[in-house]
Amino acid sequence: MPLPASLAPLRHQVFRMLWSANVVVSLGVWLQNTGAGWLMTSLAPDAFTVSLVQAATILPVFLLALPAGALADIVDKRLFILGTQTWMLAAAALLTVLTFTGQTGIWSLLALTFAIGAGAAMNSPAWGSVMAEVVPRHDLVQAIALNGVGFNLARAVGPAIAGFLLLFGGPAVTFGLNAVSYLAVIVVLLSWRRRVRRSALPREQLLSAMRVGMRFVRYTPVMRAAMLRSAAFFGPAAAPWAMLPLIVKQQLGMGAATYGMLLGLMGAGGVTAGLILPQIRRHFGRGNIVFLSTICSCSGMVVVAVSTHWLPAAVGMVLFGLGWVASSAVAQGAAQLSAPAWVRSRALAIYQLAFNGAMILGTFFWGWLATEMGLTVSMLAAAGTGLVLSVFARSWDIDAEPHAGGVRAPAPPSPEAVAPEFVSVVRDARGRVLESQHYRIDPARQEAFLSVMAEVHDVRGRAGAVGWQLYQDVAHPEAWLEVWWVESWTDHLREAMRMSEDDRTTVARAQAFHVSDPVPPSRYLAVSPQHLPEPKAAGQRPAA
Template identity: 40%
Template sequence: MPVASSDPIQKENRIGAWTPMRHPVFRMLWIAILFVNIASWMQDVGAGWLMTSLAPTPAMVSLVQAATSTPFFLLAIPAGALADIVDRRRFLIATQIWLACCAGALGFLTLTGLTSSILLLVFTFCLGVGLAMMMPAWGAVIPELVPREELQSAVALNSIAINIARSVGPAIAGIIVAAAGSGAVFLTNAAFYAIVTFLTIRWKRNVAQSELPSEHLLSAIKAGLRYARHSEALIAVMIRGACFFIFASASWALMPLIVRQELKRGPDVYGLMLGCIGVGAICGAILMPRLIRLVSRDTIIRCASAVYGVGMLALAASDRVITACCAMLAIGISWMMTASALMTAAQITLPGWVRARGLAFFWIVFTGGMAGGSVIWGQVAGLLNIQLALVIASACLFIGIGVSWRFYVGLNDKADLTPLSHDWAGPVPRDIEMHEGPIMITIEYQVRPEDADAFIDVMHRLGEIRQRNGGYMWELFNDINRPGIMIEFYLIESMVEMLRQRERMTVADREIRDEARAYHNGSTPPKVTRLLSAINHRKIF
């Protein structure tokens, strides 16, 4: 009887592009993500087409897209905070019910002839709010559904769903608009969201319980901002993402003009080029599990970005449909590899307690880069021409590869972000309430002179961890009167935040803390002192 190998390398070698589909919950929610994205693309087509009849001016038509994308910038971070402090399953169900109700109401008003241009923009904005609230939560649940070694394939499969939806959604919407009008498109969207709600309700999620009170929204947002500021790995992902998405958006933004003005063709060729991107994305997803075993994630991002730049140059030089389709195929492959590698790096970088908040920053970079880049390259194409705009975007993409070269996104590929479970090191005085603070922490180390430099290097990394997990004003001091004594110092907002900091510590954090403590040369463990502010809380004394 064969015995399953527990060797992680052998296990990783068996992972293919479709391996995550063997997990029923992932498969079910993958279908849900596909429906959500199809509905989103259908909404864009239906709303845009309806606006051309209600208020056929370029300004009003462009406001439809603005009403969809603006909520991402306004609400992504609060949405990520909410998804981290409430049950994500219930949060997703609530957002999908909101989307279904908004789409259904808009469909009813449109079919009854009551929809005006302003009302269309209001409902489009409301649907954008629902999508902005939902996306960080969807991304945050993926690591809960598959083992860590299958995460890259799972993210790639989600990207495939997005690309399928990008190809299928507008086509379905076009058929429905031609047959029954935009109102029927909106009602179809409502049905899709209702199906997604049903699928999400069927998901039985295991929730880790905490004995601490839930974070308040503003506190959770502040914690997310603090984590992003002090996470070198997440900052690297965002910089890499910005250097790619801003310039890669040129091909997406200019594709309709390339088809109409350069190739002199119609919507059939436009659909064909979208299909080439979809086929390329599927090919990229199939290749990713094999490539990730051969080269680093950073190498994949650099090479795929370079291929994308070459694809844009080929697209700029194309005067035939076949060459343009080949260019779009290369663009689809490299798009999938770069985007999924960046998303996976973000997922791996983030522990569970802050995952949705961290992904919200990634979504802001993504949507901001694509939206802002589209505006920039549209203006460049208007001032110069389409070919020059693509050439300049390609050149900037290569420059971006060089600029972001030193930012490594694979820093946490092997880090164990499993949260530690441990008890509080001492009793909490009864007369100190959970919200009271700030609290000052000092830790005294005795370090040999020859170990001082190495100790300081480790402490810099530990200081980033302290601040990511809730501390601020971190510093390391030398005791002037006692040579060899170094004192770590930082503040925490309140007693409950101090307890949360301990709850947020991961296995990887502990390894760095233990590495720092290994330099302690005292006969007893480092002395830890916790002091509560006397000025703000005199009643304790």
């Protein structure tokens, strides 16, 4: 019997194994987060200090996401993820021992929470790009949604379990079970024989790979829009994460079990959103789904803000969870679909910088505002800010679809072969490479040509160009010269493989404006005049 559309990605065995392991780890994460948040309310019961637990979880992502994404694109992702899982296991085990022996204080709790967050930050870009490897493109958005479902299944039961564990066993038990959960992913990864594609080109250097990733995001409109939409949502949506423990304790007058129950109901809302998302996507575009999801989450925040009883707060958390998962799955899906495999981890890392940067700023700000003006005012202000930003964010388009197959775009024009005497020179060169392409354009079509060249500018940037410029010949107005430059000869060799089908089509459209015989692009290697032979003086005899 075929699976329903909401579960379709689970028919792929590797995805199913990884997804199941991730559910176990997510359960451990929620035990950890719930235990850490509640422990901090005992160590320092004020809004700002409690919000630091959430900040310590998010801050590593903000600091480490980009180098982590670059590393994940450079090395074997499977081995990389194994390393990050082992690191988190060790940090969680140490926190367990310290808490069990009564030695955990404010700063040790924050430090080890930060260490676990650092492992998660290093893991996340690689994990997201691996998920894109193990499902076909048409299943990717729902696979991301299912990851959200798994995370929220864990959220639905994890905090509730954590609440009882905190009541009868204390935080050390929740921390210990989190440490054990990482073994699930480690076992699955050890059994997975991932196919690694080998390249004849040298491996990218870390700093260069980071710069290329940033240029890709800068010149990819859908990626930029997804980042902005996410930041507009997650900044205000950080408020419940920062303040829920204190809302439960001070506003509702309840204990750990209620805190866990409310987080669980938020997870239930997230699970519901993931399961109904295929039906929603049939009727609404990505941008509209994110907009409606923001309204849903902000409405839930308003309900929680004014609640003095657990029942309306529970309804509010369900609404918040519905919007949270739908918005994050759709926005991240747009980001992933716009990023090809060679740069996917870096692109996802930079995307995560946007929403985690917004989350950490929101966590600090709403925590501070709650300390100064009260929990209710802070939550209402966050909800209002989210609604206002969602209206402005609608102009950032995330609905554009990349090339989905069909007729293959023509390859870009090939340059002339390297001269024999330069073969060894370019192989060992470390300087920049300047490239140029000549065009001869019918003046009547100049405006259309310039419009396409604006797109070519983005194509060159996505492929790694450090700079780009278009010139017009002042003596021959029909003659144009496109110039761009890359960091190294190796980056130049990677340009063709970095171009997507859409990029090749754009370059072909620009070439179609050329009215005379095709002109191959030229390549120039940067040289230093100090390294050239000095000119001989007049009358000087050459050396024998």
